[in-house]
Amino acid sequence: MRDEKHPIHALSEEEHARLAHLVMRRQAALSLRVAAVFLLMVLGLPLVNYYLPALANRPVLGFTVSWLFLGVLFFPITWALSAYFIRQTDRIEAECADWRAVLGIEAGEPLEPEGVGEVKPAFIETDAEKEQE
Amino acid sequence: MGLIPLLFVVLITVITIGLGIWATRASRTASDFFVAGRSVNVFWNASAISGEYLSAASFMGIAGMLMKNGYDALWYPVGYATGYLFLLLFIAGPLRRFGAYTIPDFAEGRFDSPLFRKIAVTFVLFIGLFYTMPQMKGAGVTMVSILQWPYWAGILVVGSVITFNVALGGMKGITIVQAFQYWAKLFAIAAPVFVLMAVFGGYHTNLEANLRQPAQTPKLSERVLLKFKGQRDAPANVITFPADEAGGSLIFPQGAQVARLSSARTLKPGERLIPLASQHGDPTFEYLQMERNITLPRGGYITTYPMQVIDARGQPVMENGKPVRAPLRIEFAEPTEGYLAAGAAVPNAPSNQRWIEPFGTLSGKYGYPLLYTYSLIIALVCGTAGLPHILVRFYTNPDGRSAKRTTMLVMVMLGCFYVFTPVWGALGRSVMPQLYANHATDTVVIRLPMMLGSPLLGQILSGITSAGAFAAFMSTFSGLLVSMSGAMAHDIYGKILRPASSPEERLRAFKVSAIGFGAAAMLLGYLVETFDINMMVGWAFAIAAASYFPLLLIGSWWRGLTKYGAAIGMLSGGLLSLAAIVTSMLLDKKILAWHISPLVRSLMEQPAIWGVPLAILVMIVVSKLTALHIPQDVHRKMLRLHAPEEMGVSKDYIDR
Numbered sequence: 001m002r003d004e005k006h007p008i009h010a011l012s013e014e015e016h017a018r019l020a021h022l023v024m025r026r027q028a029a030l031s032l033r034v035a036a037v038f039l040l041m042v043l044g045l046p047l048v049n050y051y052l053p054a055l056a057n058r059p060v061l062g063f064t065v066s067w068l069f070l071g072v073l074f075f076p077i078t079w080a081l082s083a084y085f086i087r088q089t090d091r092i093e094a095e096c097a098d099w100r101a102v103l104g105i106e107a108g109e110p111l112e113p114e115g116v117g118e119v120k121p122a123f124i125e126t127d128a129e130k131e132q133e
Numbered sequence: 134m135g136l137i138p139l140l141f142v143v144l145i146t147v148i149t150i151g152l153g154i155w156a157t158r159a160s161r162t163a164s165d166f167f168v169a170g171r172s173v174n175v176f177w178n179a180s181a182i183s184g185e186y187l188s189a190a191s192f193m194g195i196a197g198m199l200m201k202n203g204y205d206a207l208w209y210p211v212g213y214a215t216g217y218l219f220l221l222l223f224i225a226g227p228l229r230r231f232g233a234y235t236i237p238d239f240a241e242g243r244f245d246s247p248l249f250r251k252i253a254v255t256f257v258l259f260i261g262l263f264y265t266m267p268q269m270k271g272a273g274v275t276m277v278s279i280l281q282w283p284y285w286a287g288i289l290v291v292g293s294v295i296t297f298n299v300a301l302g303g304m305k306g307i308t309i310v311q312a313f314q315y316w317a318k319l320f321a322i323a324a325p326v327f328v329l330m331a332v333f334g335g336y337h338t339n340l341e342a343n344l345r346q347p348a349q350t351p352k353l354s355e356r357v358l359l360k361f362k363g364q365r366d367a368p369a370n371v372i373t374f375p376a377d378e379a380g381g382s383l384i385f386p387q388g389a390q391v392a393r394l395s396s397a398r399t400l401k402p403g404e405r406l407i408p409l410a411s412q413h414g415d416p417t418f419e420y421l422q423m424e425r426n427i428t429l430p431r432g433g434y435i436t437t438y439p440m441q442v443i444d445a446r447g448q449p450v451m452e453n454g455k456p457v458r459a460p461l462r463i464e465f466a467e468p469t470e471g472y473l474a475a476g477a478a479v480p481n482a483p484s485n486q487r488w489i490e491p492f493g494t495l496s497g498k499y500g501y502p503l504l505y506t507y508s509l510i511i512a513l514v515c516g517t518a519g520l521p522h523i524l525v526r527f528y529t530n531p532d533g534r535s536a537k538r539t540t541m542l543v544m545v546m547l548g549c550f551y552v553f554t555p556v557w558g559a560l561g562r563s564v565m566p567q568l569y570a571n572h573a574t575d576t577v578v579i580r581l582p583m584m585l586g587s588p589l590l591g592q593i594l595s596g597i598t599s600a601g602a603f604a605a606f607m608s609t610f611s612g613l614l615v616s617m618s619g620a621m622a623h624d625i626y627g628k629i630l631r632p633a634s635s636p637e638e639r640l641r642a643f644k645v646s647a648i649g650f651g652a653a654a655m656l657l658g659y660l661v662e663t664f665d666i667n668m669m670v671g672w673a674f675a676i677a678a679a680s681y682f683p684l685l686l687i688g689s690w691w692r693g694l695t696k697y698g699a700a701i702g703m704l705s706g707g708l709l710s711l712a713a714i715v716t717s718m719l720l721d722k723k724i725l726a727w728h729i730s731p732l733v734r735s736l737m738e739q740p741a742i743w744g745v746p747l748a749i750l751v752m753i754v755v756s757k758l759t760a761l762h763i764p765q766d767v768h769r770k771m772l773r774l775h776a777p778e779e780m781g782v783s784k785d786y787i788d789r
Contacts, residue, residue, distance in 0.1 A: 017768040020692075024775050028690065031222040038218055042211075042514070046506045049491035057490050059344050062337025066491060070207045071555050075548030078215045082541040085222060089537060093777035 141596030184315030189271025199558025212513025269658020296651030321601025380438030381477025516674030680707030698756030706748025
């Protein structure tokens with residue numbers, strides 16, 4: 001079905017591994033970067049509360065600094081983080097959509113030497129069998 | 134309370150049934166039933182996820198917990214809403230791209246292990262049933278406080294309406310209902326707040342009052358009739374008056390059975406209590422001599438002033454240069470009611486400073502406030518990312534990209550809702566402190582509007598919040614019922630019991646399971662009347678955090694995970710957390726009488742801080758030991774989890 005349009009299933013196991021590794025590494029780097037900012041806030045605030053109570057409990061606009069941050073400002077900050085993440089992840093996905101470019105293969109270049117290509121139908125069959133299970 | 138709140142509750146129930154029937158007409162195929170045909174757009178899907186997520190605990194429990202515990206409880210709304218960021222960063226996209234219907238599909242597809250499907254499906258049912266109990270309890274309790282209906286009546290109404298909707302329309306039937314219910318809940322939590330703030334002062338004004346007089350506790354502005362619980366509801370039958378505050382007389386018009394009257398301060402050998410100057414001729418001290426099993430006659434009274442402590446030589450006991458005051462503690466044997474005088478300090482309320490500053494009554498309970506806070510944060514953030522009835526919703530997105538957009542919109546919708554819940558808590562503390570005495574802070578959203586001068590306006594606003602609360606029980610319960618029935622019909626019946634069954638048979642199995650689980654949930658709800666709503670929700674979160682969250686996180690990002698590692702890690706994390714929480718509850722209820730250090734006790738009540746790392750560690754160690762069992766095509770699987778759709782590697786388990 002899709003395999004005719006997307007000859008990606010014909011890639012060798014090593015190329016699959018390399019492709020998966022490349023795609024995941026870029027996405028993981030982004031996720032970890034955003035998560036680090038979030039964790040810094042969420043795990044850092046209790047430390048501020050604990051070790052700098054004078055700062056945390058200072059009144060501001062009727063709230064305490066800590067209450068204003070956690071009870072009000074925290075929500076929009078996480079929205080901003082997720083908006084940033086989505087913009088970046090879209091960019092990464094757009095760049096990764098062309099797997100040939102990710103692997104450094106030029107478009108139109110034959111995937112595998114002739115003859116080895118016969119492995120292709122066999123693989124599709126096993127995939128279909130799995131689906132039936 | 135009255136007719137108007139009832140009308141609002143009836144209205145939301147009728148709309149729920151009507152929308153369900155209307156949506157059902159479009160719900161025909163198996164795919165419609167399980168994942169709403171994968172055709173729900175981002176806005177409606179986000180509304181539906183938010184509607185499903187905002188449960189009894191969110192609608193009533195958080196406002197109540199905030200009123201009770203102050204700052205510490207802020208972590209609940211923040212954790213509930215921002216847990217979705219973790220879901221967005223690590224799980225939402227890969228999970229949808231993998232193309233499985235349910236978490237058990239993921240478990241089997243990722244590790245090629247039918248056995249793992251069985252383990253995963255057990256957890257869906259387990260977490261689901263734990264999470265339905267508090268919804269049912271919320272429904273029962275609300276009907277008790279609105280209409281004085283018996284406890285089971287609310288359960289029966291919510292239970293049967295939703296079971297009917299789910300059995301009729303499946304996932305598609307409830308998607309539109311849940312989306313509508315999100316907006317109903319947002320209106321119900323937000324609109325009354327503006328009216329209340331106009332009358333009783335703004336959010337910051339009510340918080341500021343706590344900052345100005347840090348040592349004080351809330352006082353009654355007028356004489357109030359308080360209801361007290363009996364030993365059946367222990368530990369909620371105990372009331373403790375503040376140590377540094379004005380007391381007053383507590384008169385029992387129908388008399389009272391007191392199991393124990395004592396000082397909340399544990400007296401050292403030789404120490405005894407004497408009345409302060411104003412208390413001479415007060416019968417309270419005779420009762421204190423009797424200590425246990427005291428019968429107060431009709432019209433009998435106790436004064437609630439703190440007492441002076443003197444040592445063996447008759448000298449006042451001093452601490453930090455001030456004479457020590459011993460607070461009065463009453464443990465009721467039977468339910469009763471009593472009038473507490475105007476100006477008297479309310480029992481059970483923390484002081485203003487303890488309330489508004491971090492590390493108060495919630496996290497400071499066992500003396501390890503920082504540890505408790507961190508464990509709570511981990512449970513909330515990781516638990517949110519591992520709740521099966523929420524995760525199943527991600528499969529209703531057309532692709533991984535829209536799954537991520539949905540998650541972000543959910544965070545915005547939830548934030549808009551949760552930012553209002555602390556306002557209720559702050560207003561409740563200054564306007565209706567008598568709820569502390571009743572251990573009834575959970576009902577603040579329902580009862581606070583009644584404090585408005587105009588009874589009509591009060592009834593209307595209370596009607597709106599009651600309807601919102603009902604929307605909360607109904608939408609969360611319907612989501613749980615879909616995920617449990619789906620697991621039963623799709624995973625157990627369709628994949629394990631009768632793999633050869635036709636889609637029609639599976640659809641019938643779905644309907645039958647919906648009715649079965651609906652009945653089971655109603656029965657369980659009836660049995661948990663004395664349990665605390667937030668406590669039960671905490672169980673579900675802690676189990677999800679230590680079982681599904683590590684499975685999905687590690688399963689999506691580490692190719693070395695084997696089925697043995699995943700299954701053993703998930704089981705050890707989930708089951709040990711469950712065991713710790715249940716033991717902790719038994720200790721609370723005094724069914725177990727072990728002596729456990731406060732540190733261990735704190736770790737048992739909030740197990741996420743060790744449960745989540747334990748599950749992850751076990752997964753890694755066992756996987757390393759069983760590395761031969763890494764699936765052959767693991768790279769293809771990883772690519773399917775992470776590659777954008779355009780690459781052409783994703784596929785759906787069941788064709789559209």
